[in-house]
Amino acid sequence: MPKVVKADSQSIKKAASILRDGGVVAFPTETVYGLGCDTFNERAALEVYRIKRRPSSNPLIAHVLDIAMAKRVVIGWDVRCQKLAEEFWPGPLTIVLPRRAEVSPSSIGGRSTVAVRSPSHPVARQLLESLGSPISAPSANRSGRISPTRAEHVVEEFAEEPELLVLEGGASEVGLESTVLDLSRARPLILRPGAVTVEMLNSVIGNVSEPFVPGQTNSPGTSAKHYAPRARAELVEPANLERRLQSCPDPVAVLAFRAEIVPAPHVAIVMPTDPREYAAKLYDSLRQADSLERQLILIEKPSERAGLWAAVHDRLRRATA
Numbered sequence: 001m002p003k004v005v006k007a008d009s010q011s012i013k014k015a016a017s018i019l020r021d022g023g024v025v026a027f028p029t030e031t032v033y034g035l036g037c038d039t040f041n042e043r044a045a046l047e048v049y050r051i052k053r054r055p056s057s058n059p060l061i062a063h064v065l066d067i068a069m070a071k072r073v074v075i076g077w078d079v080r081c082q083k084l085a086e087e088f089w090p091g092p093l094t095i096v097l098p099r100r101a102e103v104s105p106s107s108i109g110g111r112s113t114v115a116v117r118s119p120s121h122p123v124a125r126q127l128l129e130s131l132g133s134p135i136s137a138p139s140a141n142r143s144g145r146i147s148p149t150r151a152e153h154v155v156e157e158f159a160e161e162p163e164l165l166v167l168e169g170g171a172s173e174v175g176l177e178s179t180v181l182d183l184s185r186a187r188p189l190i191l192r193p194g195a196v197t198v199e200m201l202n203s204v205i206g207n208v209s210e211p212f213v214p215g216q217t218n219s220p221g222t223s224a225k226h227y228a229p230r231a232r233a234e235l236v237e238p239a240n241l242e243r244r245l246q247s248c249p250d251p252v253a254v255l256a257f258r259a260e261i262v263p264a265p266h267v268a269i270v271m272p273t274d275p276r277e278y279a280a281k282l283y284d285s286l287r288q289a290d291s292l293e294r295q296l297i298l299i300e301k302p303s304e305r306a307g308l309w310a311a312v313h314d315r316l317r318r319a320t321a
């Protein structure tokens with residue numbers, strides 16, 4: 001089992017020294033927990049891919065303390081980047097730009113671009129401060145699985161990695177992976193929707209396009225099936241849920257807004273109607289549903305689509321693909 005330690009100044013220093021020595025640690029961010037390594041260390045990046053069983057073509061996000069540190073990773077920091085960082089950093093916005101030569105090629109799947117983000121979680125920030133250098137980190141889950149929003153989720157994912165240090169820093173507040181915005185092209189393009197919405201981005205730089213068509217962009221994390229539970233998951237329109245449940249021969253798990261329409265022996269996991277609360281709870285609820293070991297998980301489809309709901313729908317679509 002990985003070693004879970006409460007994040008404090010001592011354990012954070014220890015984690016930073018592991019990173020400095022080319023090792024890998026798991027740490028909390030406000031989006032999801034990350035599996036981090038030194039951005040400039042080629043061997044350390046390979047270790048992240050090995051532990052995650054991540055395809056080598058799927059690039060990592062470089063986490064930075066601030067704009068100055070971002071400039072050690074990217075080229076072409078322009079006025080759009082400056083405005084966005086001033087508005088949304090630290091926070092759940094990732095920017096894709098041409099990379100500096102120092103960035104380890106393996107950490108970005110051999111691309112000419114790199115994604116950067118400045119996290120707001122105090123533990124992630126203290127870790128960056130202690131290391132004094134960028135940390136490349138994907139979500140701390142096995143490739144294709146649900147992202148972890150609690151330290152115990154990381155332990156579930158990497159049970160056979162006894163050497164892995166996991167900094168415990170509570171539940172991730174946002175609970176969904178960051179918005180990924182490609183600024184390496186003339187027109188800004190959202191590669192992955194997140195808590196920084198298209199509306200918010202447009203209010204700062206304008207002209208943002210959002211294909212949101214899974215698998216249509218050159219960004220591996222946007223493939224149609226991703227972030228999936230083990231059981232088969234199915235999205236159901238609210239009006240059809242009662243009928244769909246009646247047609248299930250075996251007991252199922254249901255992520256529903258209304259517990260009262262889910263009769264025993266089916267099990268309801270009640271979801272909040274507020275989009276922030278829904279997003280924060282989604283991955284934990286999917287893991288909870290998975291742990292019930294039913295064949296099928298039904299998810300009552302949220303009827304709203306604007307703002308943060310767009311990112312929620314994106315993840316639900318992929319969890320059920």
Ligand code: AMP
Pocket residue numbers: 058059060061096108111113114115137138139177180191192218219220221222
């Ligand atoms: P994760 O941190 O596990 O959510 O994975 C990061 C995701 O960010 C990847 O799967 C990609 O979809 C996206 N990403 C990271 N770097 C790049 C890049 N250079 N170009 C396009 N997309 C990227």
Ligand code: MG
Pocket residue numbers: 138139147221
């Ligand atoms: Mg991931």
